[in-house]
Amino acid sequence: MAVFTPLTRAQLEAFVQPYQLGQLLDYQPIVEGSENSNFFVSLEQGEFVLTLIERGQASELPFFIELLERLHQQDFAVPYAVPTADGQALRQLAGKPALLQPRLAGRHVQQPTPQHCRAVGAWLARLHLATTAQPLPRQTDRGLTWMLEQGRQQAAQLHPVAATLLRASLDEIPALQAALPHLPSANLHGDLFRDNVLFDGEQLSGVIDFYNACSGPMLYDLAIAVNDWCSLDDGELDPERCAALLTGYAQLRPFSGAEAELWPLMLRIACLRFWLSRLLASADYRGHSGQPKDPQQYQQLLACRWQTAPPLPG
Structure with a gap:
């Protein structure tokens, strides 16, 4: 499914600056998924996924952030929220709650064994x-x-x-x-x-x-x-x-x-x-x-x- 909320390069450049992870090199929308808007984001210091939360209450997002951080601390390969240089994990972009997360290695399997x-x-x-x-x-x-x-x-x-x-x-x-x-x-x-x-x-x-x-x-x-x-x-x-x-x-x-x-x-x-x-x-x-x-x-x-x-x- 296509992205619900399209973003411009200028919007993304302004958004990633507080993370101090280098300049925006490239980005592209992720067509998979059905409820949120997701983008692959390439920065000078690594590959990330940006998610705009399209459904649900913003008040519930701390639950997801805490759960993923707990799993990350237990060595699960999961997309935990990357904080900005001043410690903000949950932010706003285009009027939507937004999270920046590491892009995990690997590929989806459509014909599983x-x-x-x-x-x-x-x-x-x-x-x-x-x-x-x-x-x-x-x-x-x-x-x-x-x-x-x-x-x-x-x-x-x-x-x-x-x-x-x-x-x-x-x-x-x-x-x-x-x-x-x-x-x-x-x-x-x-x-x-x-x-x-x-x-x-x-x-x-x-x-x-x-x-x-x-x-x-x-x-x-x-x-x-x-x-x-x-x-x-x-x-x-x-x-x-x-x-x-x-x-x-x-x-x-x-x-x-x-x-x-x-x-x-x-x-x-x-x-x-x-x-x-x-x-x-x-x-x-x-x-x-x-x-x-x-x-x-x-x-x-x-x-x-x-x-x-x-x-x-x-």
Whole structure:
């Protein structure tokens, strides 16, 4: 998706000056992503990513800054906020909250192998284990209550077949709401898609875009990752990739009985969340150039998850 807020070279030169990282050499918009405006920025002292926060409350940004700094201090390769020479990590640019972060090495993988998936599972388990003792509190703004509200509105606008699928999935939410307090919790990435993970060969070299991070049930974070990393073009899950990701995770953090029982439902809820957010993004995107992510992809995934779901490793 294209950048929501375009920037001029003059704006960027003025913005980077307080960091004292040298002159601006080059910059370019990042077309991946769906919610914030991002730019690659080349300075004399290194490569960086500039993010303009387009969604959410500015008051919540200290949560993201603190979480990423904590992970950085624990040797996670993540895009922590670089402070200016006088210590400011969060600033303003073009009327939007703005962060400058190191550009991590590696490339996105669009055709993941089981080895890539195993590495993703292990990384996610490390994140959860690193934050489960004292997770930073933040409720997602796209949780179950949001799904109910938005889902009812969207169902009235969809084709009858899609509306039936959506309403059936909304009917599952009360059972999950009752079960959530009994699931192990930690800080979640909340958006661990292929375009948010970097690899050097089959070695995971970094994870980006934590702007959906929150505190919550670890199983939900895992379901989001499995739905993206392990799905085939027809929406079904690839058994080999799925087993690799789940095993990579479970070798570091075994699953509870309650998690195993709720796993098929959590896979469906994770599909529902991204189906709804893409429906909304498609509507909001009118008037912008570029191509939003296709909501129908997650409609198809959700339909498939009603048919089959692989068990969690015992």
